[in-house]
Amino acid sequence: MRVFNFSAGPAVLPEEVLTQAQDEMLDWHGSGMSVMELSHRGPQFANIVARAEADLRELLAIPQSYRVLFMQGGALAENAIVPLNLLRGRTVADYVDTGSWSQKSIREAQRYCEARVIASSAASGYTHIPPQDEWQMSAAAAYLHLCTNETIGGLEYHWLPELEGGVPLVADMSSHLLSRPVPIERFGLIYAGAQKNIGPSGLTLVIVREDLLGGAHPLCPSAFDYQVVADHGSLFNTPPTYAIYIAGLVFEWLKRQALPGRTPLQTMEARNIEKSELLYGTLDASGWYRTVVEKADRSRMNVPFFLGDDALDGVFLKGAEERGLVQLRGHKSVGGMRASIYNAMPRAGVVALVDYLTEFERQYG
Amino acid sequence: MRVFNFSAGPAVLPEEVLTQAQDEMLDWHGSGMSVMELSHRGPQFANIVARAEADLRELLAIPQSYRVLFMQGGALAENAIVPLNLLRGRTVADYVDTGSWSQKSIREAQRYCEARVIASSAASGYTHIPPQDEWQMSAAAAYLHLCTNETIGGLEYHWLPELEGGVPLVADMSSHLLSRPVPIERFGLIYAGAQKNIGPSGLTLVIVREDLLGGAHPLCPSAFDYQVVADHGSLFNTPPTYAIYIAGLVFEWLKRQALPGRTPLQTMEARNIEKSELLYGTLDASGWYRTVVEKADRSRMNVPFFLGDDALDGVFLKGAEERGLVQLRGHKSVGGMRASIYNAMPRAGVVALVDYLTEFERQYG
Numbered sequence: 001m002r003v004f005n006f007s008a009g010p011a012v013l014p015e016e017v018l019t020q021a022q023d024e025m026l027d028w029h030g031s032g033m034s035v036m037e038l039s040h041r042g043p044q045f046a047n048i049v050a051r052a053e054a055d056l057r058e059l060l061a062i063p064q065s066y067r068v069l070f071m072q073g074g075a076l077a078e079n080a081i082v083p084l085n086l087l088r089g090r091t092v093a094d095y096v097d098t099g100s101w102s103q104k105s106i107r108e109a110q111r112y113c114e115a116r117v118i119a120s121s122a123a124s125g126y127t128h129i130p131p132q133d134e135w136q137m138s139a140a141a142a143y144l145h146l147c148t149n150e151t152i153g154g155l156e157y158h159w160l161p162e163l164e165g166g167v168p169l170v171a172d173m174s175s176h177l178l179s180r181p182v183p184i185e186r187f188g189l190i191y192a193g194a195q196k197n198i199g200p201s202g203l204t205l206v207i208v209r210e211d212l213l214g215g216a217h218p219l220c221p222s223a224f225d226y227q228v229v230a231d232h233g234s235l236f237n238t239p240p241t242y243a244i245y246i247a248g249l250v251f252e253w254l255k256r257q258a259l260p261g262r263t264p265l266q267t268m269e270a271r272n273i274e275k276s277e278l279l280y281g282t283l284d285a286s287g288w289y290r291t292v293v294e295k296a297d298r299s300r301m302n303v304p305f306f307l308g309d310d311a312l313d314g315v316f317l318k319g320a321e322e323r324g325l326v327q328l329r330g331h332k333s334v335g336g337m338r339a340s341i342y343n344a345m346p347r348a349g350v351v352a353l354v355d356y357l358t359e360f361e362r363q364y365g
Numbered sequence: 366m367r368v369f370n371f372s373a374g375p376a377v378l379p380e381e382v383l384t385q386a387q388d389e390m391l392d393w394h395g396s397g398m399s400v401m402e403l404s405h406r407g408p409q410f411a412n413i414v415a416r417a418e419a420d421l422r423e424l425l426a427i428p429q430s431y432r433v434l435f436m437q438g439g440a441l442a443e444n445a446i447v448p449l450n451l452l453r454g455r456t457v458a459d460y461v462d463t464g465s466w467s468q469k470s471i472r473e474a475q476r477y478c479e480a481r482v483i484a485s486s487a488a489s490g491y492t493h494i495p496p497q498d499e500w501q502m503s504a505a506a507a508y509l510h511l512c513t514n515e516t517i518g519g520l521e522y523h524w525l526p527e528l529e530g531g532v533p534l535v536a537d538m539s540s541h542l543l544s545r546p547v548p549i550e551r552f553g554l555i556y557a558g559a560q561k562n563i564g565p566s567g568l569t570l571v572i573v574r575e576d577l578l579g580g581a582h583p584l585c586p587s588a589f590d591y592q593v594v595a596d597h598g599s600l601f602n603t604p605p606t607y608a609i610y611i612a613g614l615v616f617e618w619l620k621r622q623a624l625p626g627r628t629p630l631q632t633m634e635a636r637n638i639e640k641s642e643l644l645y646g647t648l649d650a651s652g653w654y655r656t657v658v659e660k661a662d663r664s665r666m667n668v669p670f671f672l673g674d675d676a677l678d679g680v681f682l683k684g685a686e687e688r689g690l691v692q693l694r695g696h697k698s699v700g701g702m703r704a705s706i707y708n709a710m711p712r713a714g715v716v717a718l719v720d721y722l723t724e725f726e727r728q729y730g
Contacts, residue, residue: 003397007404010606018391018399025387026380032368032689034383036565036611039372039692072437072567073588076602080586108587195603200401202437202567202605219584221445222473223438237441238560240567240605241375246401324397327404 004349007327008151008302008340009175010195012349017249035245040238048241049234052248059254059264060177062184062207069206069226070234070244074193075101075174078204079108081224082145082170082189087113088215090142094118094167096135098146099126099153100333101172105145112217113142126153128294132161143168143188149176149299151196152331154291154338156299160186168212176301177205178254179343180269188212196301197343199247202240254343268343275341275350276300282354288365289357306336312364313337319360325353369714372692373516373667373705374540375560382614382709400610405603413606414599417613424619424629425542427549427572434571434591435599435609439558440466440539443569444473446589447510447535447554452478453580455507459483459532461500463511464491464518465698466537470510477582478507491518493659497526508533508553514541514664516561517696519656519703521664525551533577541666542570543619544708545634553577561666562708564612567605619708633708640706640715641665647719653730654722671701677729678702684725690718 005012028035031044038045053068062068073081082105083093093113095106097120109115116138119130137144148157148171156176160183163169168188177192184190189208195201208226216225223229223237257271258264280298283289288308293299307316313329316337320328330336341350370377393400396409403410418433427433438446447470448458458478460471462485474480481503484495502509513522513536521541525548528534533553542557549555554573560566573591581590588594588602622636623629645663648654653673658664672681678694681702685693695701706715 001392001397005398005402007402007407010402010405010603012402013399015391018401022387022390025390026383027366032366032691033370034378036383037370037372037375037377040375040566042372042692072439072442072605073586074437074602077437077586077588080588084584084586111583111587193603195606200605200607201405201603202608217584218476219449219582221438221442221449221586221589222476223442223445224586237439238375238558238566240437240565240608241560242565242607243567243605326397327407 003324003326004345004352005326006339006341006345006353008331008338009193010201011340011342012344013199013246014250014253014344017246017253020249021246036242038241040235040241045241048245048248049239052244052251055248055251055255056205059251060182060184060207065210066184067208067210067213067230069208069229070239071204071206071224071229072202072240073224074201074204075172075191076104076108077224078172078191078206079105080112081220082191083109083112084217084220084224085215085226086168086170086189086212087142087217090140092116092138092140092142094138094141094144096120096130096144096146097122098129098155099150101147101150101152105147105172109145116141125292126150126155127292129155129157129297135161137167139165141167143170145170145172147172149173149301151175151302152334154293154299154302154304155297156301158296168209176299178265178268179272179301181263181265194243194247199250200243203243203247271347272300272341272343275345275347276303278350278354279303279339279341282357286357286361286365288361301342302338302340304330304334304336304338308365310335315364316360320356323352323356325356368689368691369710369717370691371704371706371710371718373696373703374558375566376705376707377709378564378611379615379618379709382611382618385614386611401607403606405600405606410606413610413613414604417609417616420613420616420620421570424616425547425549425572430575431549431572432575432578432595434573434594435604436569436571436589436594437567437605438589439566439569440537440556441469441473442589443537443556443571444470445477446585447556448474448477449582449585449589450580450591451533451535451554451577452507452582455505457481457503457505457507459503459506459509461485461495461509461511462487463494463520464515466512466515466517470512470537474510481506490657491515491520492657494520494522494662500526502532504530506532508535510535510537512537514538514666516540516667517699519658519664519667519669520662521666523661533574541664543630543633544637544666546628546630559608559612564615565608568608568612636712637665637706637708640710640712641668643715643719644668644704644706647722651722651726651730653726666707667703667705669695669699669701669703673730675700680729681725685721688717688721690721
């Protein structure tokens with residue numbers, strides 16, 4: 001019945017998580033209620049949110065000096081909420097432009113400050129990430145913003161910049177948070193819409209260093225003031241309780257994946273390397289399929305590719321669907337195909353895709 | 366297994382809705398995917414959101430000149446989003462203060478404008494709604510704001526004001542939208558957090574007259590600019606897809622409730638009148654239980670009451686839980702008990718509560 005779902009997000013979730021949610025739908029842990037029906041102020045939900053935060057802290061080794069916030073509005077809302085909170089009277093913020101999602105962040109930030117594009121790979125069509133020695137950093141920047149995985153273009157940072165002068169590093173990690181270990185202490189703030197590796201849409205994770213709280217612009221809505229959200233343990237406004245519950249189940253699932261001698265995220269990283277190498281390897285070995293991102297900057301999560309003949313896109317997608325390989329159409333701004341292979345995409349899904357790619361090329365290539 | 370859940374929100378949902386969600390959890394309509402896994406840009410979710418909007422429009426008889434927006438952040442976020450969108454250069458907005466939720470709206474609005482309290486029942490301890498002849502309306506007000514059902518205090522407007530001079534009427538209807546017919550055309554804007562009569566938390570409904578779009582403050586985040594949200598059919602940022610799906614199932618459930626010759630909301634209103642009269646009648650008939658809200662302004666949704674002896678609160682709550690009557694503790698700012706009896710609370714739940722009230726009074730009163 002189930003298909004292999006390559007959607008960029010909302011995206012595939014672990015089947016074990018969905019099965020558990022199904023089992024508990026009408027009666028969570030003997031409460032006689034669905035999680036959706038629990039008061040966010042009651043002891044049961046308090047337990048759910050506390051466990052979710054504790055598990056996330058464990059998974060990402062989040063230092064105590066960082067706060068975890070469960071927010072709403074996704075990365076697009078954070079694109080405004082970040083400058084509203086972090087400018088703290090400054091008028092400049094630095095942005096590295098590596099594609100569609102960086103651009104969205106830049107456009108929104110420009111409404112609040114001088115959002116300086118200190119490096120961009122636009123000229124090359126976003127096929128690489130500009131190396132740090134090309135970045136023209138501003139002395140007065142309130143923060144430096146990266147999108148560390150470009151969901152649409154399929155680029156991923158496999159390195160992190162060294163920042164001087166205490167400028168906080170801010171990252172939109174929506175589409176690869178939890179896919180690999182992250183040195184949280186290198187960042188001032190990380191945000192991520194949940195609908196890739198975390199859980200359902202409608203939940204945004206924010207991980208923020210405590211000293212960055214408390215400087216919100218006077219016109220920042222209270223519900224999006226990091227200090228207010230932190231002071232209320234993410235319960236200033238009613239949080240998306242069911243989405244937090246599902247995210248918590250995903251965190252538990254991640255913890256169960258750990259191989260001996262490895263952390264859960266080291267395990268996921270190894271799996272994601274293997275899955276992405278299998279897919280990129282097949283595409284590279286073919287003379288017919290085409291990818292455009294430089295190898296060093298390829299995303300392990302989002303793999304855009306093109307057929308040798310665009311006119312066959314429809315045939316390819318139809319054949320894929322017949323095999324239960326769905327949501328492979330590329331983003332409209334890029335065209336072609338895109339396979340998103342998040343944590344919850346089993347290796348078997350990538351194998352099935354690779355088999356189909358090989359067979360399709362043999363028939364049509 | 367299931368209990369009667371009197372939570373003020375997140376609150377009880379129709380069991381039929383939860384059962385359907387459970388059935389469809391791993392495979393929505395033969396897609397091989399959970400609704401949580403569907404791309405918000407794909408045809409399947411487009412179908413879900415279109416049907417949800419169409420059903421909501423039908424249920425509330427929303428005129429074509431109004432837009433329906435599926436947003437995030439709840440009523441507390443809207444308390445900022447409303448002035449950010451509706452002030453349109455004006456500096457004054459009128460607010461009627463009828464309790465905790467009005468006060469939250471007022472406090473937040475004061476960050477954006479002169480939020481004038483044109484009437485308040487604070488002096489009487491919020492036991493009534495100030496009649497319109499006491500309201501001191503401002504000539505220059507950008508809008509006039511009401512909370513038409515005070516979830517904590519248990520007050521509900523059973524009438525609507527007549528406004529002159531075209532001042533838009535704005536209402537926080539979080540805790541009673543869909544519990545009765547509403548003349549939408551009397552309002553400029555209605556907002557409601559979903560977690561009472563609509564669906565899970567994390568979804569906010571906004572119904573706004575088209576001529577009020579397009580005037581957002583330059584610092585309003587794009588994701589909360591009504592014009593932007595409307596232009597993108599609520600898909601500017603990734604919406605809370607699963608919450609919209611559940612709300613859609615609730616709308617379908619409401620449509621199935623209609624009695625012959627009545628609309629769904631006329632049917633719900635009659636049921637809600639009957640349920641609330643049963644509960645208030647029992648409380649009134651007792652010389653021991655106490656309510657404080659004036660009869661004409663009592664909420665049909667949220668019924669706060671006090672035992673004759675506060676020292677018995679713990680005994681009462683424990684006995685209630687043993688009978689499967691849960692989440693009856695009053696809000697901490699009010700004390701005592703509160704029974705929230707939304708659409709999804711069956712009459713049998715109110716009967717069970719009333720039986721318990723009678724028995725408890727007999728034993729302890």
